Every structure is written in C-alpha cells, then in structure tokens.
Amino acid sequence: MKKAVFCIAKNLEQTESIVNNLKTAGFLTDDISVLFPDKTTTKDFAYEKHTKAPEGAAIGGAVGLGTGAVVGLLAGIGALAIPGVGPLIAAGPIMGALSGAAVGAASGGLAGALIGLGIPEYEAKRYEGKIEGGSALISVHTDSSEERDQAKEIFKNAQAEDISSTGEASV
DSSP states (O other): OOOOEEEESSHHHHHHHEEEEEEETOOOOGGGEEEEEESSSTTTOOOOEOOOTTHHHHHHHTTTTOHHHHHHTTTTOEEEEETTTTTEEEHHHHHHHHHHHHTTTTTTTHHHHHTTOOOHHHHHHHHHHHHHTEEEEEEEESSHHHHHHHHHHHHHHTTTTTEEEEEOOOO
C-alpha cells in the first residue's frame, strides 16, 4: 500500500532544496507534492486553474507564482482556493486530491481537506496553521518502508519541521 511522508518547509528556498534532494535520490516527480499559500494573488483570484507540466514554468510567469524552477517541474502545478483559507499553490498528486476535496471541505477548510488525504486530524490542524503562516507542505508518496525512511532522512537533513507519515486515503 502506498503511504505518504509529510513535512513542513519554512520557505520557498527550503522547499526547492528538499524537492531537489528528493529528485536526486530517485523519487519520481509524480510522487512529490507541494502545497503553499499564494501570497501573490488577490482574494478574488479565479477559483481554480488546472495546468500540467511542462506548462508549469509558463504558468509560473503568467500567474506570478514566484515558484522556483524545481517546483515548476512537478506535475499538475496550479492555483486553487479553499474556503476559509484563501488561495494556495499546489503541485503534484496533492493538486488533484485537494481540488476534489476543496469542494467537499467547505466547512473544514484546509485541515478538513488534509484529513481527507489520510493525515491525522491533529497533524492536519498543525499543518493548516503553518501553511497559513507562509510555510509549505511537502509530501512524497512511497511504496516501501525503505523509501519512507529515505524521504524522512532527506526532510531531517534539510531541517524540515513536523515530519510524519501516514497511509493514504484513496483519491
């Protein structure tokens, strides 16, 4: 069963470094997700924009995402809004999961959507607060305990916060 390993990166530079280290270690870009607040848009930004890499780099300029090149290479980068939280940038498998979850999580906000992804409630609430504060959530979908340990080691070496893993809810 696939499981995910999660961490919080304090800023975009740390996020880029972690994503780059995951890719160097052999994790597939399709298995890496990043979620962070979109500080560049206004509240009335379009509700959802779906794009796919390699257009990720192009949308980065068009939407003013301010994402670096590494995050821009992840699959399915785009913007979405979760009620009560506001605009977010998501890349990777979490993009599709949150797009669907955002509709059903109107009352639960981001924490509700994260719980829907299989993250325990206490972790989801902590992640929500950190994301709203400007941090990024990074997750890696893994097949084995060895991969989970490797991802956790990469997160630790990069001084990421709130490292955890969980079974994934089917999306």
